Amino acid sequence: MSAPPLSSTASAAAPSGKRPIGDVILSVQNISLRFGGVRALTNISFDVRQHEVLAIIGPNGAGKSSMLNVINGFYHPQEGKVFHKGKERLKMKPHDAARAGIARTFQNIALFKGMSALDNIMTGRNTMMKSSLLDQMLYWGRAQKEEIAHREFCERIIDFLEIEAIRKTPVGRLPYGLQKRVELGRALAAQPEILLLDEPMAGMNVEEKEDMCRFILDVNDEFGTTMVLIEHDMGVVMDISDRVVVLDYGRKLADGTPHEVRSNPDVIAAYLGGH
Amino acid sequence: MFYREAGQFKASYAADQQIFPIRQDRIAYYTLLAVAFAAVPMVANEYWMATILIPFLVMSIASLGLNILTGYAGQLSLGTGGFMATGAFAAYKLSTWDIGATFGLAEPMHLHMVFVFLGAGVITAAVGVLFGMPSLRIKGFYLAVATLAAQFFLLWLFNKVPWFTNYSTSGVISAPPRELFPGVVITGPMAHPVTKYLFLLSLVVLLALGAKNIMRCHLGRAWMAIRDMDIAAEIIGIRPMRTKLAAFALSSFYCGIAGAAWAFLYTGSVEPLAFSIEVSFKVLFMIIIGGLGSIMGSFLGAAFITLLPVLLTNGPRLLGLNIPVDIISHLEFMIFGALIIFFLIVEPHGLARLWQIAKEKLRLWPFPY
Numbered sequence: 169m170s171a172p173p174l175s176s177t178a179s180a181a182a183p184s185g186k187r188p189i190g191d192v193i194l195s196v197q198n199i200s201l202r203f204g205g206v207r208a209l210t211n212i213s214f215d216v217r218q219h220e221v222l223a224i225i226g227p228n229g230a231g232k233s234s235m236l237n238v239i240n241g242f243y244h245p246q247e248g249k250v251f252h253k254g255k256e257r258l259k260m261k262p263h264d265a266a267r268a269g270i271a272r273t274f275q276n277i278a279l280f281k282g283m284s285a286l287d288n289i290m291t292g293r294n295t296m297m298k299s300s301l302l303d304q305m306l307y308w309g310r311a312q313k314e315e316i317a318h319r320e321f322c323e324r325i326i327d328f329l330e331i332e333a334i335r336k337t338p339v340g341r342l343p344y345g346l347q348k349r350v351e352l353g354r355a356l357a358a359q360p361e362i363l364l365l366d367e368p369m370a371g372m373n374v375e376e377k378e379d380m381c382r383f384i385l386d387v388n389d390e391f392g393t394t395m396v397l398i399e400h401d402m403g404v405v406m407d408i409s410d411r412v413v414v415l416d417y418g419r420k421l422a423d424g425t426p427h428e429v430r431s432n433p434d435v436i437a438a439y440l441g442g443h
Numbered sequence: 444m445f446y447r448e449a450g451q452f453k454a455s456y457a458a459d460q461q462i463f464p465i466r467q468d469r470i471a472y473y474t475l476l477a478v479a480f481a482a483v484p485m486v487a488n489e490y491w492m493a494t495i496l497i498p499f500l501v502m503s504i505a506s507l508g509l510n511i512l513t514g515y516a517g518q519l520s521l522g523t524g525g526f527m528a529t530g531a532f533a534a535y536k537l538s539t540w541d542i543g544a545t546f547g548l549a550e551p552m553h554l555h556m557v558f559v560f561l562g563a564g565v566i567t568a569a570v571g572v573l574f575g576m577p578s579l580r581i582k583g584f585y586l587a588v589a590t591l592a593a594q595f596f597l598l599w600l601f602n603k604v605p606w607f608t609n610y611s612t613s614g615v616i617s618a619p620p621r622e623l624f625p626g627v628v629i630t631g632p633m634a635h636p637v638t639k640y641l642f643l644l645s646l647v648v649l650l651a652l653g654a655k656n657i658m659r660c661h662l663g664r665a666w667m668a669i670r671d672m673d674i675a676a677e678i679i680g681i682r683p684m685r686t687k688l689a690a691f692a693l694s695s696f697y698c699g700i701a702g703a704a705w706a707f708l709y710t711g712s713v714e715p716l717a718f719s720i721e722v723s724f725k726v727l728f729m730i731i732i733g734g735l736g737s738i739m740g741s742f743l744g745a746a747f748i749t750l751l752p753v754l755l756t757n758g759p760r761l762l763g764l765n766i767p768v769d770i771i772s773h774l775e776f777m778i779f780g781a782l783i784i785f786f787l788i789v790e791p792h793g794l795a796r797l798w799q800i801a802k803e804k805l806r807l808w809p810f811p812y
Contacts, residue, residue, distance in 0.1 A: 240678060242674075242678065261677070262674075262677045262678045263677050263678070263680045263681060263682050263683075265678075266677075266678060266679055266680030267680050271678075271679065272678055274675065278672050278674065278675035278678075279671075279672070279675070280667055280668045280670075280671035280672055280675070280676070281671050281672075282667060282670070282671050282736060283664070283667050283668075283671065287664055287667070290661075290664060291661075291664045291665070291667075291668050291676075291679060291681075292679055293661075294661045294664060294665055294668075294679070294680060294681055295679075295680035295681075297660075297661035299660065299661070301657070301662065301689070301693070304656060304657045304660035304661070304662055304663075305652075305653035305654075305656050305657055306653070306656065307656035307659070307660065311656075311660050312457065312460075314661075315456075315460060315659070315660060315661075316455075316456045316457055316460070319456045319460065320456065323456075354679065355679070358679060358680065
């Protein structure tokens with residue numbers, strides 16, 4: 169078990185502070201995606217750099233979720249290429265992307281409703297578990313050791329997200345905000361290099377949003393996880409992201425720091441409907 | 444009042460992850476095992492053994508098998524009867540296989556019964572994987588219809604190809620007499636019901652324990668993830684194909700052993716028709732009534748479906764009522780059907796859920812909360 173250092177006191181997180189933004193870790197180039205006659209994405213290129221928080225914004229139907237789906241292999245674009253760590257990524261399945269270190273959360277919560285919060289988070293580590301069928305049936309030696317080692321890691325995530333009290337509760341019974349947190353925990357359990365967050369704060373009240381922002385920034389600081397997030401709350405986006413990509417009708421309007429994007433005339437036109 | 448977990452602290456994850464984390468549950472479980480292994484064989488008569496307890500245990504294995512596939516992995520199947528038939532015929536072929544003749548030995552030699560059962564399970568698992576292939580493409584009711592193909596094709600195969608019955612003219616296979624240990628006959632007409640019962644009970648305990656253990660390991664979680672939300676499961680790195688086929692394999696392994704046990708330990712001789720579509724439905728009802736996705740539910744459901752008709756038939760007589768036999772058999776159907784509907788309305792998640800609620804209430808009793 170090679171667990172990364174994870175401070176046991178979550179509230180005292182961010183000991184290391186923000187890590188400097190590194191090289192390009194993922195690059196999408198000239199992506200075009202069509203569903204029949206509908207052009208979801210047209211000729212989109214941008215880079216994701218290591219340790220950064222990149223926000224993708226845009227009006228509804230701009231193709232933001234489709235973009236994430238392309239990145240984690242759920243959709244296969246008709247044109248364009250995706251480079252992951254400098255290598256061109258060929259057609260791959262979502263589970264291959266997960267194994268390559270890309271995790272994600274969903275706009276509509278996609279938890280496993282019949283399982284407890286702990287089991288949901290443990291499922292995030294399934295790809296790292298190797299014990300055989302027979303080991304598992306006997307639950308001796310290897311399988312048990314593995315379970316306990318991964319349980320320890322998951323308990324640290326539970327501690328970090330402050331959801332100790334609900335670890336054994338079936339997630340179907342949890343309120344919305346906590347479900348979102350469990351979903352983040354499940355994605356974190358896989359120790360991803362890149363974390364795709366699809367509207368992590370949708371439908372939350374101000375306090376819940378603040379909590380979620382704190383978790384996102386803490387994860388970014390502490391694990392150096394690269395984040396790509398979609399968000400509609402402009403205040404949140406401007407505050408937490410290092411860079412912003414703006415999409416509109418499947419095209420890229422702008423790409424830059426929050427400040428640059430805010431003063432971009434095209435962006436203002438798209439959002440305010442001016443000329 | 445006595446069912447309390449207060450004061451039972453868990454100091455390690457191993458202690459927290461055991462099957463029965465509450466001490467009273469553990470005691471109840473070991474008591475139940477002791478009763479089943481020691482007290483029941485002493486008390487129960489041969490009729491009870493041969494016609495009630497043995498079929499109940501056999502059906503428990505089958506419903507465990509289907510619960511793995513449908514209750515845990517979420518793949519609806521109507522092929523249980525076909526897979527049980529495969530188990531029965533595989534066991535027959537394996538047990539009548541003369542290894543001595545195959546390898547040119549002087550004396551005839553046969554596979555040991557334990558290996559016959561295991562082999563029947565493994566062969567059925569392979570067949571199950573084959574018929575599980577459509578599950579990669581289709582889901583839900585459509586998959587159920589696709590598994591019907593397994594049900595009909597397999598029965599047709601065993602009916603039409605005389606090799607499976609060792610060219611018997613009647614198409615019926617009979618369990619050959621075999622010993623578990625020297626002097627202890629477990630199959631064939633000479634086998635004593637108590638021996639069969641104890642062998643079957645050990646099999647059931649091991650299989651149930653194995654299933655329970657898998658459900659708390661990564662394979663079990665992968666199945667439940669596929670069941671609850673297959674897209675999310677795939678996106679966190681679970682390979683759908685492998686996971687679904689593993690569910691088909693293990694489920695069929697259990698169903699195969701159940702079929703072999705049905706033919707060898709319960710009826711003694713069997714024809715393909717004994718594993719008709721009715722059996723598939725029966726097992727499906729068991730897990731729906733007992734509780735989908737619950738090991739306990741598999742047993743409760745099997746008990747409900749196999750024991751209740753016996754109770755309904757014998758109940759009036761035991762109460763001293765003198766009702767004609769034909770009326771009893773009609774009443775049995777009516778009461779049985781009404782009870783199924785009643786339970787499904789009261790608790791759609793099955794008897795296992797009722798049991799769980801009862802336990803939660805008991806923890807607080809006599810206080811309201």
